[in-house]
Amino acid sequence: MSNAEQAETVRRSRPVRVAEAIKDWVVEKGLMPGDRLPGEAELIAHFGMSKGTIREAMRLLQAQGLVVTKTGPGGGSFVGEVSTxxxxxxxxxxxxxxxxxxxxxxxxxxxxxxxxxxxxxxxxxxxxxxxxxxxxxxxxxxxxxxxxxxxxxxxxxxxxxxxxxxxxxxxxxxxxxxxxxxxxxxxxxxxxxxxxxxxxxxxxxxxxxxxxxxxxxxxxxxxxxxxxxxxxxxxxxxxxxxxxxxxxxxxx
CATH class of the missing domain: 1.20.120.530 (GntR ligand-binding domain-like)
Incomplete structure (x- = not known):
């Protein structure tokens, strides 16, 4: 694998690693379905990642049903629960x-x-x-x-x-x-x-x-x-x- 390919693999896997880190953080904090997650700026600061990486990680968690995003007043990102x-x-x-x-x-x-x-x-x-x-x-x-x-x-x-x-x-x-x-x-x-x-x-x-x-x-x-x-x-x-x-x- 070339250096460019290795770099691409690392770049593409970074959002996956961050998504796993966010799940670990949710467990450590004892958050439950419906609890609000920190905003994007706070996640960037906490995990030391770029805005793009954080957004991609959150999209991965949404696809898994583990994060729910709501718009409008009182909106934001919340812990989701995968239905049976x-x-x-x-x-x-x-x-x-x-x-x-x-x-x-x-x-x-x-x-x-x-x-x-x-x-x-x-x-x-x-x-x-x-x-x-x-x-x-x-x-x-x-x-x-x-x-x-x-x-x-x-x-x-x-x-x-x-x-x-x-x-x-x-x-x-x-x-x-x-x-x-x-x-x-x-x-x-x-x-x-x-x-x-x-x-x-x-x-x-x-x-x-x-x-x-x-x-x-x-x-x-x-x-x-x-x-x-x-x-x-x-x-x-x-x-x-x-x-x-x-x-x-x-x-x-």
């Missing part, structure tokens, strides 16, 4: 080229979801139980046609995402919700919705009813076993129906 939907969309797009399979997804679901269920046994309040039961009301009866069959499967995935949101483990909640989104938005079921499957509906609903009973009773091992059986059933169903993950970019 955006983070999941970015992650889905990352996996676009990774050839993720249904089996990959269910390997994780079988490992993670029973543990979430066990951790929540006896810890959900009446309002949270009511949320789960309200979702189940969307498939209280067997589907009458293929359109209803798909809607019921989507509602069932919403049940799992909702349950994960109750977990105090943010990473578990995020990844289980992410897998539910992938299965809702990016899965093509070659024969799954060709006709209603009442036996499948009955078994899946029974699992969820037993799960809610175990959660209410504080039966951690029972909740774990029911969820494990439910996940294994869903895995077999996907394999039987030749489900595949469709390649499509997700909008942020």
């Amino acid at each position: 939907d955006r983070a999941r969309a970015l992650l889905a797009n990352y996996f676009y080229f990774r050839n993720v399979s249904i089996d990959d997804i269910y390997q994780l679901r079988v490992a993670l979801e029973p543990e979430v269920a066990a951790s929540l046994a006896g810890r959900l309040d009446a309002g949270q139980i009511a949320q789960l039961e309200a979702i189940m009301a969307d498939y209280a009866q067997p589907a009458a046609n293929a359109e209803e069959e798909r809607a019921q499967h989507v509602a069932s995935l919403r049940f799992h995402a909702c349950l994960a949101e109750f977990s105090e483990n943010a990473m578990l909640s995020f990844f289980i919700g992410f897998m539910a989104r992938i299965l809702t938005d990016l899965t093509v079921y070659k024969r799954l919705y060709a006709q209603p499957n009442e036996a499948l509906w009955k078994q899946g609903r029974a699992h969820q009813l037993h799960l809610i009973a175990a959660l209410k009773a504080g039966d951690s091992e029972g909740a774990r076993e029911v969820m494990r059986d439910h996940m294994q059933m869903a895995r077999r169903m996907m394999e039987d129906q030749e489900a595949v993950v469709m390649k499509r970019f997700i909008a942020e």
Whole structure:
């Protein structure tokens, strides 16, 4: 690499280094989403960089969703927060080229979801139980046609995402919700919705009813076993129906 090329590499990476330094500074100061960041002149003085470098670093942070800029009275730069939907969309797009399979997804679901269920046994309040039961009301009866069959499967995935949101483990909640989104938005079921499957509906609903009973009773091992059986059933169903993950970019 020539001296000119080396200099260009250093010049181009400087805004990236400054952006990382600003993130470190935000953490050190304990700033939270919505807190105001110093003005441009103060950032220039603090980091000892040029106006152009500071502006490019701030643009990088805005692109990441970590900085929000507002105009007008009371405007300026503020600490941003990456939304869950955006983070999941970015992650889905990352996996676009990774050839993720249904089996990959269910390997994780079988490992993670029973543990979430066990951790929540006896810890959900009446309002949270009511949320789960309200979702189940969307498939209280067997589907009458293929359109209803798909809607019921989507509602069932919403049940799992909702349950994960109750977990105090943010990473578990995020990844289980992410897998539910992938299965809702990016899965093509070659024969799954060709006709209603009442036996499948009955078994899946029974699992969820037993799960809610175990959660209410504080039966951690029972909740774990029911969820494990439910996940294994869903895995077999996907394999039987030749489900595949469709390649499509997700909008942020």
